[in-house]
Amino acid sequence: MKQIKIFHKVIAVNLANILLIVVTGFLAYHSLEQVLTKLRFVEIADGLDSSLLEMRLAEKNFFLYGEKSALSEIHSKINDSIKTIERSRPDIVRAIGEAKTARLESNLENYNRTLQEAGTGNTEAQAKVRSAGRNTMDFMNYITASERAEVNSIIAGSQRGLFFSFVLIVFTAVGVTLLLSVRVLGSLKRIEKAAHLISGGEFEKIEPEKSRDECGMAVSALLTMARELRNHEEQMIEARKLASIGILISGVSHEIGNPLNNISMLAQNFVELYDRMGRHEHIEYVKRIEDETERIQRIVKELLDFARPKKPDFREADINSVVNKSMRLVQNMISVCNIDSKMELKEDLPTVFIDEDQIQGVLINLLTNAIHASSPGDRLRLATRFNPDSARVEVEVEDTGSGISSEILPHIFDPFFTTKGAGGTGLGLFVSYGIIKNHKGEMRVKSEAGVGTCFTIELPACSRLERS
């Protein structure tokens, strides 16, 4: 579906506006021209009018006082007027048209003719003079008045025209601006929504952009970028997995190498020194070999758990009950070590969608680590709460034990990293971290050597998971 781009729409509307302005300007110019022509005529007409008035006055002198010279005065004035009309004929024709001009001329000529006859003293002819003079005068007054009226109507007309064009231009300009703002803001909202979904990793929820305008293209570009980013992220995760397999393999070779070496050395000495040792020592040696094989077995078992994790069985659960169960399992250890434990569990928490066994394993791992790091009299705090901002349920395991130094803090989630020597496999936190990630959760740690450690697990609250 091909749509007109916003850019083209804006150009089209602006062109229409410019056309409107040009047409309005042309019409206004035309009206002005007309008004000027009419006014020029009115000016000429005024001159003719005053000449006619003088003619009528002379006419009166002739009839009342018999002044013969008056007739030649009228005659010369008529000739002057005809000359004036001839001189300005194009202007006059333009203003009142050919017909009216001709009629004016014929009126004047008629007047002139009657005058010549009036000189003979004929009474009828004299009456004709009066009538021709009045007719000319009346006609002159009529066209002057009608031209004035026309000037007024032209001015009023162009006033209206200008006003309506102005209103139309303002309306289209405001309309286009509003439309543009609504469309651009709407698209920005869609882009913002898409960006939010991308940052949440929920690519599949982004609606494919239907419109092919600039905003639609921006959203599609954003989407493409997000997909590329995800591809890169997946490649990076793969690379990181490979790297962690590398760490894992070197870790395995070291972890298993040590007990193997112990078995080997015990066996070598057992053979070499067999005759010098008593029965008790013989048994002691073999027992220690047995211990070392168990150590290897433990590592292999944990490795297998890690390599072939049981398929998690996600169910809706109450985190507080999981926390309580985990706490009961380590309670004995806490009492033996004389640690002061405290539970701060928030009630009415949203449920979480978890594999209870796995989360319990993680909690026991964190609690055991905390107990191992603590000395008699130290405090252990276990808390749960809901964070409405992230829509996650949080579990905190905090101790006032030995803490973790800043040098080793970045490595605690690495496989085979342990501070417990042969006592730990270094897989506990590594596996726990994987479990929490698998629950779409987060695991954070804050620690200061000599002050204590606080692990926080964040798990998505159920309602949100269900929606997805």
Add this chain to the structure above:
Amino acid sequence: MPGFRVIVIDDEKIVGQMIKVAMEPDGYVVETFLSAEPAFARLREEKFDVVITDLKMKGIDGMDVLRTIKTAYPEVKVIMVTAFASLDSAVEAMKSKVDGFFAKPVKIKELKECIQKLLSPTEPESA
């Protein structure tokens, strides 16, 4: 080789114990440590001939032990033992003038022969 004094540093307790058990009948004096710091303290107190150290340890590791000893006590022989026998670590150890390099599992006989060779007075003194 009576009277020669050996220090073993390894966070695996059994390593030190087994070397001690194997070598003391031959007249060596063997002291074992689970980390480097107490071994350094002991070296400051008394003269030792050989230090056998693990490469990968928490805190001060085998490379640090090698460098420290070669700087402070150049006459002391250092033998490196590791379960983490990568080529890189061996090359680095060679560069730092290690006197012997053993991958775990260690053959105690070979370790003893190496020590005997290192401590044999013929080669260095006849030269």
